[in-house]
Amino acid sequence: MEPIDKRSDARSIFIAAKPAEVFAAMSEPSRVERWWGPDGFRNTIHKFEFQPGGTWLLTMHAPDGTDYPNESRFTRLVPGELFEIEHLSGHHFILTITLQASGDGTGVYWRQTFDTIEHYAGIAQFVAGANEQNLQRLAAEVQRS
Template sequence: MSATGQGASAESATADRETVISRIIDAPRELVFEAFTEVRHLSHWWGPEGFTTATRAFEFRVGGEWDFVMHGPDGTDYQEWITWTELAPPERIALRHGETRDDPNAFESVLTFEPEGTATRIEMHTQFPTKEQRDEAVEKYHAIEAGRQTLSNLAAYVTETVRKGAEG
C-alpha cells in the first residue's frame, strides 16, 4: 500500500485503535496454521503464561464459533468467544473476539502467516472499536504482553511438535 492517498488516511484514522504483534516461529507455515485452527492443538498453547483453556464449542469455518473459558493462574475464569469472519488457509485468518456473541466491545483481529525460509512469520493485527477500549486492553489487561506470551506459547508448542515428528 502506498504511503499517500486513501490508504494512508485510512491507516492514520485507525492507528490509535490498533495493536500489532508479530513473531517468527521455527516451523512450517502449514503446521503453524494448523495449530491455530484445530481445537486439539489450541488447548495446549492458547493464552498468556499460566493460563489454561477449556473449549465449550468449536467450529472452524466462516461464521463458525469458538466458545471457551480461559482459566487464569489466580483462579479467575474469563469467558471468551470468537467467530471466524475470513479464512484463507494457510495464509490468513480474520476473526471477531469478545466475551460473548453480543459483546459490544468485541474487537477484530487479522492473523497472517508468511513463510520465512523454513520458518513462519505470524502477525496479529487487532483493531478495537475505540481508542479508549484499545488503551484499556493494553493498560488493564496487558494485551500486548499477553499477545506476545500467547505467540511464544504457540512457538514452543509447534517447535516441540516438529521435533517429535522428526524423531518419531
C-alpha cells in the same frame, strides 16, 4: 472511523516451521487449548466450528482460578495464510493473524483491533504483554509437533 493503527496492538514473530504447520496449531482445538492466552492460563474449548461464520466458545482459566468465558466468531480463514476472529464477549475486537513464508520458516503477524482508541488505550499495556506471551506460546506449540 478512527485510524486502525491507533486502536490496535500489532506484533510479529518468526517461527521455524512451514505456514501449514503453524496453521495446524491454530486450527486444531486440542492444540489451541494448550497455547491460547497469556502465560499461566489454561483453556477449555466448548465449541470450535472452524469455518467462516463458525462459533468458538471457550473458557479461559486464569492462574488465580478465575474463569473467563469467551465467545468469538471465525470471520476469515485461509489455510496456511490467514486466521481471523471477531471476539464478541467482554472486550470487542477483531484479531487477524497472517502467516507469510519466509526463508526456512514463517512470519506470523498478529493484529488485535478494538473499536475505539479510547477502549484500546485503557487496556493497551495488558494487551501488549498478553499478545507477546500468546505468540511465544504458539511458537512453542508449533515446535512440539
